[in-house]
Amino acid sequence: MSERRTYLDHAATSPILPEVIEVVAEAMAILGNPSSLHAAGRQARKLVEESRETVAASLGARPSEVVFTSGGTEADNLAVKGLYWSRRAADPRRVRILASAVEHHAVMDTVQWLGDAQGADVEWLPVDRTGRLQVDALRESISRDPGSVALVTVMWANNEVGTLQPVGEIAAVAHEHGIPVHSDAVQAVGQLPVDFSSCGLDTVTVSGHKLGGPIGVGALLVRREIELTPVQHGGGQERDVRSGTLDAPSFAGFATAVEAATRDIAGHAAQLRRLRDALVDGVRAAVPEAVPNGDPAASLPGIAHFSFPGCEGDSLLLLLDAAGIHCSTGSACSVGVSRPSHVLLAMGIDEDVARGSLRFSMGRTTTRPDVDAVAEAIGPAVERARAAGLSGAALRR
Amino acid sequence: MRVLAAMSGGVDSAVAAARMVDAGHDVTGVHLALSANPQSFRSGARGCCTLEDSRDARRAADVMGIPFYIWDLAERFRADVVEDFVAEYAAGRTPNPCLRCNEKIKFSAVLERALALGFDAVCTGHYARIVDGPQGRELHRAVDPDKDQSYVLGVLTTEQLRHAIFPLGDTPKSDIRDEAERRDLAVARKPDSHDICFIADGDTAGFLRGQLGDAPGDVVDTSGEVIGEHDGTYGFTIGQRKGLKIGRPADDGKPRYVLDISPVDRRVTVGPREELAVDEVVGTAPRWCGPEPVGMLECSAQFRAHGAAAPARAELVDGALTVWFEAPQEGVAPGQAIVLYDGERVIGSATIDSTAARAASPA
Numbered sequence: 001m002s003e004r005r006t007y008l009d010h011a012a013t014s015p016i017l018p019e020v021i022e023v024v025a026e027a028m029a030i031l032g033n034p035s036s037l038h039a040a041g042r043q044a045r046k047l048v049e050e051s052r053e054t055v056a057a058s059l060g061a062r063p064s065e066v067v068f069t070s071g072g073t074e075a076d077n078l079a080v081k082g083l084y085w086s087r088r089a090a091d092p093r094r095v096r097i098l099a100s101a102v103e104h105h106a107v108m109d110t111v112q113w114l115g116d117a118q119g120a121d122v123e124w125l126p127v128d129r130t131g132r133l134q135v136d137a138l139r140e141s142i143s144r145d146p147g148s149v150a151l152v153t154v155m156w157a158n159n160e161v162g163t164l165q166p167v168g169e170i171a172a173v174a175h176e177h178g179i180p181v182h183s184d185a186v187q188a189v190g191q192l193p194v195d196f197s198s199c200g201l202d203t204v205t206v207s208g209h210k211l212g213g214p215i216g217v218g219a220l221l222v223r224r225e226i227e228l229t230p231v232q233h234g235g236g237q238e239r240d241v242r243s244g245t246l247d248a249p250s251f252a253g254f255a256t257a258v259e260a261a262t263r264d265i266a267g268h269a270a271q272l273r274r275l276r277d278a279l280v281d282g283v284r285a286a287v288p289e290a291v292p293n294g295d296p297a298a299s300l301p302g303i304a305h306f307s308f309p310g311c312e313g314d315s316l317l318l319l320l321d322a323a324g325i326h327c328s329t330g331s332a333c334s335v336g337v338s339r340p341s342h343v344l345l346a347m348g349i350d351e352d353v354a355r356g357s358l359r360f361s362m363g364r365t366t367t368r369p370d371v372d373a374v375a376e377a378i379g380p381a382v383e384r385a386r387a388a389g390l391s392g393a394a395l396r397r
Numbered sequence: 398m399r400v401l402a403a404m405s406g407g408v409d410s411a412v413a414a415a416r417m418v419d420a421g422h423d424v425t426g427v428h429l430a431l432s433a434n435p436q437s438f439r440s441g442a443r444g445c446c447t448l449e450d451s452r453d454a455r456r457a458a459d460v461m462g463i464p465f466y467i468w469d470l471a472e473r474f475r476a477d478v479v480e481d482f483v484a485e486y487a488a489g490r491t492p493n494p495c496l497r498c499n500e501k502i503k504f505s506a507v508l509e510r511a512l513a514l515g516f517d518a519v520c521t522g523h524y525a526r527i528v529d530g531p532q533g534r535e536l537h538r539a540v541d542p543d544k545d546q547s548y549v550l551g552v553l554t555t556e557q558l559r560h561a562i563f564p565l566g567d568t569p570k571s572d573i574r575d576e577a578e579r580r581d582l583a584v585a586r587k588p589d590s591h592d593i594c595f596i597a598d599g600d601t602a603g604f605l606r607g608q609l610g611d612a613p614g615d616v617v618d619t620s621g622e623v624i625g626e627h628d629g630t631y632g633f634t635i636g637q638r639k640g641l642k643i644g645r646p647a648d649d650g651k652p653r654y655v656l657d658i659s660p661v662d663r664r665v666t667v668g669p670r671e672e673l674a675v676d677e678v679v680g681t682a683p684r685w686c687g688p689e690p691v692g693m694l695e696c697s698a699q700f701r702a703h704g705a706a707a708p709a710r711a712e713l714v715d716g717a718l719t720v721w722f723e724a725p726q727e728g729v730a731p732g733q734a735i736v737l738y739d740g741e742r743v744i745g746s747a748t749i750d751s752t753a754a755r756a757a758s759p760a
Contacts, residue, residue: 314466315510318425318514319515321464322425384514385514388510
């Protein structure tokens with residue numbers, strides 16, 4: 001096992017910022033339920049509302065548009081189910097959900113559940129070879145029967161290959177027919193400018209731990225005029241759509257992280273892009289057959305995703321892990337059994353090639369030596385993984 | 398040494414991996430996902446294919462501080478083990494899927510992948526011993542006769558054994574549970590797995606019916622008289638006594654046993670226990686743990702997983718292995734393996750193709 005640890009899995013979770021730990025620890029010592037009326041409650045509530053204002057200011061939203069949640073998955077559930085139920089309640093004809101075929105499971109499985117259990121009519125919109133939604137397909141799908149669409153949901157940036165979606169254009173197309181649009185921006189915030197007021201979207205998901213904050217906290221940005229049916233009922237906190245005692249310390253940590261992650265976003269993105277380009281060059285020099293996936297022009301600056309033909313992604317992961325390099329196969333893992341990624345399959349990548357894919361994702365702590373470590377380790381790892389893949393193929397005969 | 402530890406989620410493979418760590422090896426744990434649609438939880442005490450089992454394996458690996466991965470071998474397992482299992486039953490035979498899994502999956506697909514990835518050996522929680530002998534590595538019975546699994550490993554060649562490690566062969570099972578407890582492994586008191594891992598509810602006949610469909614036919618006695626009906630010949634094994642669904646008792650009042658299974662005319666022949674006795678077995682697809690034997694072998698032969706080995710002679714002629722038992726044996730089922738031993742040592746094995754009783758053979 002190598003001594004040096006090279007962490008290139010920021011898209012899975014990012015290192016927590018030291019100032020976040022400080023803020024959370026301090027806030028945890030403060031007594032008070034933010035919903036209580038006495039002095040202790042007021043003190044806790046002050047922290048919650050200051051956090052809300054910080055998040056809002058960092059993301060171009062109004063404070064009243066910030067609904068704190070337990071993270072990205074909950075925010076996506078609230079947006080998709082909440083929009084579907086409230087829109088259908090207002091007009092029972094609205095049963096269609098239009099979603100991109102490359103959504104994160106937090107959206108994809110929620111949409112699928114609405115289809116399987118709640119009578120929604122689900123349409124998965126195709127993407128091109130880079131993973132970008134084909135807006136014409138959306139336009140065509142809506143115009144078939146605009147009155148029956150409950151919502152559109154398309155992520156801001158893909159978590160596996162990093163491709164950016166034309167969310168502004170998508171919102172404009174949907175809004176022609178008064179259809180609300182949700183977007184999961186979990187990967188985008190902290191790598192790209194995200195401005196809620198000008199993006200045109202109706203609900204946007206943000207997560208804490210992808211940008212240096214704590215795990216277990218996030219927010220759904222909800223435009224003021226949007227009505228959501230609550231998913232979690234109780235004391236009526238958070239505009240009555242997300243009940244539960246307000247977690248002031250987590251919100252404070254989250255706000256600190258969001259503020260830090262959105263500061264000097266252009267400079268940070270440029271730095272990530274330089275590192276990413278160096279990583280892509282290093283990998284391609286070592287493994288000329290490696291195929292970079294995604295859109296080189298319009299993508300998250302911190303994600304480099306490759307297919308290594310003839311290799312199993314699992315084998316590469318094991319070998320790189322042993323060499324001290326942490327990356328991901330980028331595919332959905334519930335118990336670690338890898339299935340070919342639905343994102344890559346939707347992009348038209350062949351199943352065998354999809355299985356041999358790796359995602360390297362960078363963040364604020366990534367350095368040039370991290371990139372060099374990959375460039376050094378990837379060649380031998382691919383050679384070994386290919387031999388292991390071939391041994392399997394030989395046995396199959 | 399870099400060791401890949403196959404971890405089923407049970408106590409044996411967990412302790413085996415822990416012993417390798419203690420010995421100073423660089424150990425990586427791997428759970429083999431063998432089912433395409435794993436059950437969430439174990440139903441009863443069988444199997445190693447549930448999500449709960451993979452979590453147990455991962456937890457054990459975490460406790461010993463080793464890397465852990467899940468390898469998806471469901472497709473290989475289906476093609477090499479499950480389909481073979483179904484086809485064998487369809488042909489009126491009684492396969493042993495554990496043996497097939499050891500031959501085709503654990504010590505073939507997994508071993509080869511491990512070697513290619515730079516590992517030196519694969520370790521499992523099987524109860525058997527590997528001994529260095531004059532002709533290379535030998536497979537011996539475990540010291541715990543109740544747990545000995547050399548029979549289901551009898552298909553392994555010297556080459557496969559060269560890269561295999563069975564750390565538990567020298568220890569009684571009861572000690573392993575205590576050891577797991579001392580090591581703080583949560584699986585210490587987990588029940589042993591039984592039966593066939595890919596048939597979660599243990600209903601083999603139901604599983605086969607789902608695969609092969611109903612194929613009703615007659616149950617006949619040795620004179621050919623129809624004395625009952627059945628839903629499919631795949632529900633039967635040579636030597637079986639229970640579940641024959643015979644309408645009336647035998648004239649002599651004694652129990653009857655399955656003597657012959659003929660899927661072609663869907664006929665199951667039953668008869669008295671005496672007719673089960675065979676003393677000659679012909680096996681195909683022999684595998685040798687060491688050099689191929691020449692001439693007549695004096696050995697003992699075991700023909701089912703939980704059974705004793707009986708004194709026998711054996712000879713390999715043109716790729717077919719004929720075994721003659723010293724005393725007649727009952728319940729020898731085609732499809733099962735016959736494993737030959739020299740004392741504690743496994744000589745080799747073959748798949749039982751046919752059996753005969755000396756008295757019955759005209760020669």
